Amino acid sequence: MFTYYLRLAWISIIRHWGLSLVMICAIGLGIGAAMTTITVNYLMSANPIPHKSEQLFFVQLDSWDVNEPFDEGVNPPDQLTYTDSTNLMKANKAFRQNVQAQAYGVIEPDDSDLLPINVSARANSADFFTMFDVPFIYGSAWSQQSDIAKEQVIVLSKKINDQIFGGEDSVGKTIKFDNNIFKIIGVIDHWQPKPRFYDITTGAFNESEDVFVPFSLIAEEKVRRSGNTNCWKPSGDGMAAFLAGECIWTQFWVELKSEQEKQDYMTFLNAYVEEQKQYGRFERPLNNRLSNVMQWLENQEVVADDARMMMAMSLMFLTVCLLNTIGLLLAKFLGKAPEIGLRQALGASKATLFSQYMIESACIGFAGGLLGLGLSFLGLIGIENLYGDYMQGLATLDITMMTFAIVLALVCTVIAGIYPTWRACNISPAQQLKSQ
Amino acid sequence: MLETGLIIRALMRNKIGALLIALQIALTMTIIVNAIFMIQDRQSQMLRVSGVDEENTFYLTNTIFGQDYNIQAALQTDLNTLRKMPGVVDAIQINAIPLSGGGWSSGVQTEAGEDKDSIGTAIYMVDDHAINTLGLELIAGENFSATDIQWRKSGQSTWPDKVIVTKALALSLFPDDWQSALGKTVFISQNQTIQIIGILKQLQAPWNGWDGVERSMLVPFQMESKGSRLFIRTEPGKRDQLMPLVEKTLAENDKGRIIGRLRSMEETRERSYQRHNATNKILTTVVITLTIITGFGIVGLAIFSINRRTKQIGTRRALGATRWQIMRYFMVENLLISVVGILIGCVGAVSLNMWLVKTFNLAPINIELILFGVTTLLIVGQLAVLYPARKASLISPATATRTV
Structure with missing residues (x-):
């Protein structure tokens, strides 16, 4: 029976091909627009580290100006001072902990044929790699001992290792980074969490770094830091004064395995701030925060306003397309009143008629869904071209989203088809037959 | 309009069909009015000038x-x-580039x-x-002299x-009279004194989304730093040919550094407003497709209702109705439906705008746009x-x- 109805639907769609085309195009455009923006939002709000996003916490302490709160008092500062993050590091109260900042430098390859290259760097602690599941091709992370001893060790990205060493195992070799000799201790595989949750302050969708070096080398002035620096109080001249000052430029992550550990860590943070108050720091009320990955992404509004606005618009767009479809289906099915009357007179039950016309709606929905899928591919390519770096790699349709597109189209058209079908089934046969 | 009453009664027999078109028109109106509003908002931001001679300047790291x-x-x-x-007008070292998104800011106070x-x-x-390199206009006071320049570690x-400020900054510091700022001593880093010796007509900050984008200050510093930017202005039309030449000359003169990231100010502006531009293009596409879809929806429904009424139309014609009267019937019918849709649409447009104002801090919509939406949809x-x-009139x- 199903294939018979499919055939009937096919005949009906072909007979009114103009009308069917308008419906299919409308649904296709609606689904295309909706899917394009839903995909961008979906990828922007994706969980970059699903299996442990609940165990990684970003630490915030309110060390700001007593006269003028940070972020108008909505949130505590988004980074920590050097003093606080090194103190927390030394306290070593979490299961794992990582202090980090963005850095940069110049690599001078030994091979004189190669030109020196500007690289982006991350200055971080040993635990960074295990906490964030960074995949290694060669070697491994440095040890906590290396952090403390301020050893000049470096982990290269696959890109840099390919560029300088042609992809060979370079572990154990040395490299000249900003005029200092660093020992290569590991090479990581391509690693690009999206969003780049571990450092939102320098761009949630930026590329991950070229090289990784111990954070402790910043204080030694062997690594040049970059990224955002925000000060509420002027500090004195020179590196030592800057490090001791009230400037926020470091980020601190901890890994805590249970709710209990989280509570304990919070207690510890509060106690730490109370202790610091004795030195005349932290004059603001206690306002410390531990946010897990998803909370942190939400707090930092990683999903851009533009993207959200666009999604709202495209959902309304889809609604218009569906209203259009309801209207057209209604017209089409009511136009078939004589035929329906005849079929009813010949003994077709309402249920039969209902399923027949629902199948016809679903066919149109399916065709519209396919068209919409094609259009969303184009839409995403368009978005990637239009937005450039900002949306790079965000515009891809995975299997989930493709299925979702088809299901969305089917569900929408079936819902849109219910009312017209119901009206069509309630046509009184006698009247239709009489008028013929 | 004798038949208006008649049309309304006929419409009432197919309420849902008419209501669906009306709703569609209402939603279309809601969306296009707000989309056009957002496009205009972005366009006006993109039209702001930076104060820099963007056509003939570029920079490098x-x-x-x-x-x-x-x-x-x-x-x-x-x-x-x-x-x-030859061909270079002037060049400077600079710590940040207008519109580039990255730079330094500080607080200045009068007490x-x-x-x-x-x-x-x-x-x-x-x-x-x-002033010469960036192509700025000094509207009061004077430029730095060579002896004012200090090395900054x-x-x-x-x-x-000594500092030179923009008119916008002068106005923020001295709201009563920006000209009075000239020669005044103000404070930076809470208590260090600086004297305003000149006022610029305009120079934008590096951040185009900042509400203080017009507030900038020139400070006579040369930076003794391992990473810096050089900013170059060329004679008109020579920029593109000079960019690779400058890069090559600098790189060959001195091998102890890397010259990189050459970028013209025009490209910087383009990148700076890339998102604005992209969003605008998408919104424009939405407006156009939506109008077309609504138009086609109206066409489809009208054709169907005409097909159903073929016999009645024929009867009217046989009873003496002219072709024009038949056409007028359907046009008035559409007008009635459109008016209902547009009325709902006005309410919708304003409500959506109120939501946008609340959620995304947009400005409230103006009445001209709503009138524009009304006219457009009536015409469509x-x-x-x-x-x-016309097809109906030819029956x-x-x-x-x-008999059918």
Whole structure:
């Protein structure tokens, strides 16, 4: 029976091909627009580290100006001072902990044929790699001992290792980074969490770094830091004064395995701030925060306003397309009143008629869904071209989203088809037959 | 309009069909009015000028890695080389680029002290060639002299004693009269004094989304830093041919550093407003497709209702109705539906705008746009119904005598 109805639907769609085309195009455009923006939002709000996003916490302490709160008092500062993050590091109260900042430098390859290259760097602690599941091709992370001893060790990205060493195992070799000799201790595989949750302050969708070096080398002035620096109080001249000052430029992550550990860590943070108050720091009320990955992404509004606005618009767009479809289906099915009357007179039950016309709606929905899928591919390519770096790699349709597109189209058209079908089934046969 | 009552009664027999078109028109109106509003908002932001001679300027980064490097001497050599190059108007070292998104800011206040209000401003560290190189217009006071320029060590916290500010910053500091700012002493870093010696017509900050984007300050500093930017202005039309030449000359003169990231100001502007531009293009596409879809919806429904009424139309024609009267019937019918839709649409447009204002801090919509939406949709509705109505008017009176 199903294939018979499919055939009937096919005949009906072909007979009114103009009308069917308008419906299919409308649904296709609606689904295309909706899917394009839903995909961008979906990828922007994706969980970059699903299996442990609940165990990684970003630490915030309110060390700001007593006269003028940070972020108008909505949130505590988004980074920590050097003093606080090194103190927390030394306290070593979490299961794992990582202090980090963005850095940069110049690599001078030994091979004189190669030109020196500007690289982006991350200055971080040993635990960074295990906490964030960074995949290694060669070697491994440095040890906590290396952090403390301020050893000049470096982990290269696959890109840099390919560029300088042609992809060979370079572990154990040395490299000249900003005029200092660093020992290569590991090479990581391509690693690009999206969003780049571990450092939102320098761009949630930026590329991950070229090289990784111990954070402790910043204080030694062997690594040049970059990224955002925000000060509420002027500090004195020179590196030592800057490090001791009230400037926020470091980020601190901890890994805590249970709710209990989280509570304990919070207690510890509060106690730490109370202790610091004795030195005349932290004059603001206690306002410390531990946010897990998803909370942190939400707090930092990683999903851009533009993207959200666009999604709202495209959902309304889809609604218009569906209203259009309801209207057209209604017209089409009511136009078939004589035929329906005849079929009813010949003994077709309402249920039969209902399923027949629902199948016809679903066919149109399916065709519209396919068209919409094609259009969303184009839409995403368009978005990637239009937005450039900002949306790079965000515009891809995975299997989930493709299925979702088809299901969305089917569900929408079936819902849109219910009312017209119901009206069509309630046509009184006698009247239709009489008028013929 | 004798038949209006008749049309309404006929419409009432197919309420849902008419209501669906009306709703569709209402939603379309809601969306296009707000989309056009957002497009205009972005466009007006993109039209703001930076104050810089964008057509003839470019910049590059200079990253020093050599050991025992004399930064001060090297910078002087670079600037001398650049300023002497044929086709180059002038060149400076600068810490940040307008519109680029990355830069320095600081608070300036008219009274000293930790608890006094300060006004944020972008800081450009430059020498006495800045006004000429950037192509700025000095509207009051004077430029720095060569002796005003100081060397700034990395991490230095003290400031030089003279600065040049933009008119917008002068106005924020002295709201009563921006001209009175000239010669005044104000405070930076809460209590260090600086004197305003000149006022610029315009120079934008590096951040285009900042509400203080017009507030900038020139500070007479040359930076003794291993990473800096050089900014170059060329004679009109020579920029593109000079960019690779400058890169090559600088790179070959001195091998202890990397010259990189050459970028023209035009490209910087394009990148700076890339998202604005992209969003605008998408919104424009939405507006156009939506209008087309609504138009086609009207066409489809009209054709169907005409097909159903073929016999009645034939009868009317047989009873003496002219072609024009038949056309008019369907056009008035569409007008009635459109008016209902547009009325709902006005409410919708304003509500959506209120939501946008609340959620995304947009400005409230203006009445002209709503009127524009009303007119557009009325015209679209009438145009869409024109073809089906004409088809209806061509139905021959003889149809009335035939059975379908």
